[in-house]
Amino acid sequence: MESVLRRMSTNEALREAKRELRALIARKLDTVDPRSVQEQSRIVFKLLSQLPQYQQARRISVYLSMPTGEIDTVPIVEDAFKQGKQVFIPFTHKAVPATSSDEEPKPSIMDMVSLHSLEDYQGLKRNSWGIPTPTKRSLDTRKNCIEEVKAGEHGLDLIVVPGVAFDGACRRLGHGKGYYDYFFKRYHEAAGGKLPFTVGVALQEQMIDTPTGVPVGDKDWPMDMILVGNDTSISRE
Structure with a gap:
């Protein structure tokens, strides 16, 4: 009983730390000029396009960006089709019931589904x-x-991943729904323990440089690399 209570206390502390960091980043992003977002997005696209992992990838997943507050992925999608890559994008839908007692029930999950063409994307x-x-x-x-x-x-071959915050150890904080972390878990299991190369993309305002970094638990997956809008790339050691 004591171990259960300790685990519950630890989990709640982690959730609270994540909530506080999301609120902090939201306040920072409210002050970012849209022109800065576009310039940082241009820089991140340049960094990505120079990566051998991107150049060699034939099948990539790219999130489709919100109008504000994150790296704009339109140039990535357009370039991927120009390079003849197959592009997959997130689609969120209602989950089927959990198949085992140790599987956390989820109201919805995210899959990656294909785009047919640039025209398909634009429509x-x-x-x-x-x-x-x-x-x-x-x-x-x-x-x-x-x-x-x-x-x-x-x-x-490669997944371009959004996030609320990242740190120098390639840890990532999402929006709190667990969509990407659960997708990584499902893909990892389906692929026999393998996972595509994961690239987190971030505005410089989304990077955390505190000693403790991004708060994470055992269900949070780190990135292989983070590309930042200040022309910085960070690899996980």
Whole structure:
């Protein structure tokens, strides 16, 4: 009983630390000039396009950015199609019931589904967050990367990952829904312990340089690399 209470206390402390950091970053992002976001996005795209992992990747996942407050990924999507890459984007939907007692129930989960073309991307409607999103009706025509991996087909080579905050140890804080961390877990299991190269992209205002860094738990996945809008790249040692 004591160990259960200790674990509950630790988990609540972690959740509170994450909530406080999200609030801090939100206040910082409120003051960022949109022109700075665009310039930092240009720099991050330049860094990404120079990476051998990106140049060699044939199948990549790219988040589609919100109108404000994060690195704009439009140039990445456009370049990926120009380079002949297959592009996958997030799609969030209601989860099926948990299959085991130790699996945490989730009201919704995220998959990565394919885009057919640049025109397909440009025709997507924006959701309530302002994010271009495919319709449920179109899913039957789109590839699902985890289903492909389960079938023994080639998976993703690289994933461009958003976040609320990052630190110098390539730790990441998300928005609190656990979408990416749970996606990494599912992909890792489906691929027999493998995971694509993960690249977090960040505005310089999203980087944390405190001694403790980003608060993380055992379900939080680190990035292989972080690209920052101040022309900095950080690799996980």
